[in-house]
Amino acid sequence: MDHLEVGRLWNESSDTWSSLSRAGYDTCGLCLNTPTFLAMLPDVAGLRGLDIGCGEGGRTRDLARRGARMTGMDIAPRQIAHARDSVGSGIDWVVGSTAELPFADQSFDFATSLMVLDSVPQYGPALHEAARVLRTGGFLQFSICHPCTNNVPHRRKLRDENGRLYAVELGDYFQTGFYGIHEWTFGAAPAELRANLVPMRGVLIHYTLSDWLNALIRAGLRLERSEEPRAPDELVAAMPEFADEQCVPQAWIVRARKPATPPTAP
Amino acid sequence: MDHLDVGRYWDGNADAWTRLSRAGYDVYRDRLNTPAFLAMLPGVAGLQGLDIGCGEGTNTRQLAARGARMCALDISRRFILHARQAERDEPLGIRYLLGSAVELPFRDGAFHFCTAFMSLMDIPENEQALREAHRVLRPGGFLQFSITHPCFDTPFRRNVRDEAGRTIAVQIGDYFGAGGPRVDRWTFGAAPPEAREGVEPFTVPRFDHTLSDWLNAVVDAGFEVEQVGEPVADDATVAACPDVQDTQVVGYFLHLLARKARR
Numbered sequence: 001m002d003h004l005e006v007g008r009l010w011n012e013s014s015d016t017w018s019s020l021s022r023a024g025y026d027t028c029g030l031c032l033n034t035p036t037f038l039a040m041l042p043d044v045a046g047l048r049g050l051d052i053g054c055g056e057g058g059r060t061r062d063l064a065r066r067g068a069r070m071t072g073m074d075i076a077p078r079q080i081a082h083a084r085d086s087v088g089s090g091i092d093w094v095v096g097s098t099a100e101l102p103f104a105d106q107s108f109d110f111a112t113s114l115m116v117l118d119s120v121p122q123y124g125p126a127l128h129e130a131a132r133v134l135r136t137g138g139f140l141q142f143s144i145c146h147p148c149t150n151n152v153p154h155r156r157k158l159r160d161e162n163g164r165l166y167a168v169e170l171g172d173y174f175q176t177g178f179y180g181i182h183e184w185t186f187g188a189a190p191a192e193l194r195a196n197l198v199p200m201r202g203v204l205i206h207y208t209l210s211d212w213l214n215a216l217i218r219a220g221l222r223l224e225r226s227e228e229p230r231a232p233d234e235l236v237a238a239m240p241e242f243a244d245e246q247c248v249p250q251a252w253i254v255r256a257r258k259p260a261t262p263p264t265a266p
Numbered sequence: 267m268d269h270l271d272v273g274r275y276w277d278g279n280a281d282a283w284t285r286l287s288r289a290g291y292d293v294y295r296d297r298l299n300t301p302a303f304l305a306m307l308p309g310v311a312g313l314q315g316l317d318i319g320c321g322e323g324t325n326t327r328q329l330a331a332r333g334a335r336m337c338a339l340d341i342s343r344r345f346i347l348h349a350r351q352a353e354r355d356e357p358l359g360i361r362y363l364l365g366s367a368v369e370l371p372f373r374d375g376a377f378h379f380c381t382a383f384m385s386l387m388d389i390p391e392n393e394q395a396l397r398e399a400h401r402v403l404r405p406g407g408f409l410q411f412s413i414t415h416p417c418f419d420t421p422f423r424r425n426v427r428d429e430a431g432r433t434i435a436v437q438i439g440d441y442f443g444a445g446g447p448r449v450d451r452w453t454f455g456a457a458p459p460e461a462r463e464g465v466e467p468f469t470v471p472r473f474d475h476t477l478s479d480w481l482n483a484v485v486d487a488g489f490e491v492e493q494v495g496e497p498v499a500d501d502a503t504v505a506a507c508p509d510v511q512d513t514q515v516v517g518y519f520l521h522l523l524a525r526k527a528r529r
Binding site: 149217223 | 477478
């Protein structure tokens with residue numbers, strides 16, 4: 001499983017992804033993960049930003065609306081084609097891979113990546129590449145499926161008689177690497193709509209928490225902030241399916257900075 | 267519940283803890299946790315070190331054996347008494363002090379390094395404890411600490427076992443907290459019934475701290491995270507000590523090495 005194969009699966013999922021996410025069925029991203037991500041983001045107005053793995057570009061446009069001068073990059077040409085269809089954003093759209101970002105060193109003030117890097121087989125080099133294209137003092141903020149409580153090779157949801165998620169069962173945490181391909185769709189989309197669309201397929205790749213943090217450090221980035229989105233009570237009151245997101249976190253959001261001074265360690 | 271309340275619980279645990287752990291029944295510490303901690307630790311020979319929450323001092327003595335000039339502190343008077351007795355029996359030059367991690371009785375910049383073995387998660391004011399560790403470090407000094415893994419040692423927690431008793435998965439829930447402190451009762455599972463006879467289980471106050479609470483507290487205290495470890499027993503260790511097999515299923519401990527900036 002290499003990044004090109006991952007890109008091919010993602011490319012084949014492009015039409016389904018962009019029609020369902022643009023119709024608002026990515027409720028978890030829309031109502032919880034992206035708002036948490038944006039609330040944690042420093043001010044980006046006027047900054048040059050790169051969105052790594054932008055897909056059809058919804059989140060890239062969110063960043064552009066905050067005044068950032070954005071470049072959106074994705075490995076899937078069809079995703080980029082959908083992104084280019086969107087109107088009036090002033091965003092540069094580029095086809096490219098996290099394995100080798102098609103940008104010069106220090107090209108950006110910041111980089112973002114939302115729910116992408118955990119599908120990249122070579123996550124270490126991807127973090128190095130992100131660090132390379134950041135200017136000194138710039139930051140990378142990324143989200144991934146939570147490496148401890150969500151993206152783990154053995155995982156099963158446990159519900160009580162009322163359907164309430166009370167725990168998740170986890171195992172094989174230290175079995176890292178590729179562990180399968182999953183076919184999925186947005187549960188919020190109506191069944192008749194889903195029936196007419198090609199299901200999306202993605203790779204399942206697990207690395208441990210310490211793999212991620214140590215890779216960030218090795219890439220020369222300094223940990224600055226960590227968040228694990230929890231559904232607020234008001235969201236659960238309005239959309240009861242979000243009760244699951246009060247039991248364990250699905251996502252992990254990390255911000256790290258390319259330091260102006262080299263690391264202190266001898 | 268504050269650090270002083272916690273100290274009273276640990277004072278009550280100290281005699282049994284000292285006896286059972288010195289008899290070799292804290293197998294997670296001896297087989298896995300402390301060896302992994304020491305493997306990650308930078309060289310400490312000749313350095314002035316502070317061990318925060320030292321208990322009866324077994325881990326502190328390992329640091330002294332590596333050539334560090336150790337000072338060690340615990341909030342439990344009885345733990346400190348046991349530690350001082352060990353120092354009298356076999357002197358290593360360790361100075362043991364009664365005191366709290368949230369108000370360290372040392373001047374700024376007094377130490378080259380600090381360690382905290384499995385103690386910081388027992389302190390409700392963990393952010394203050396991290397700031398204190400940062401304060402007593404000299405610029406460029408480091409803190410290395412171990413805690414129960416915040417992602418897997420959750421308020422709801424059950425091990426799923428096969429018929430042979432091996433853990434095959436763990437169930438976790440209430441990750442974001444179960445509404446405040448609680449007190450767990452347990453003892454070392456490796457201790458045989460005769461060793462446990464007449465010994466009350468340990469009573470250990472527990473606090474809700476997520477992974478992000480920990481990482482953000484370390485950063486906010488002024489530290490740069492330098493290395494992270496999640497120790498896992500290898501097959502040879504499990505063959506020799508089947509009790510620690512469950513550490514191969516999910517992370518049991520989290521180790522962090524963090525440095526104070528050189529100015």
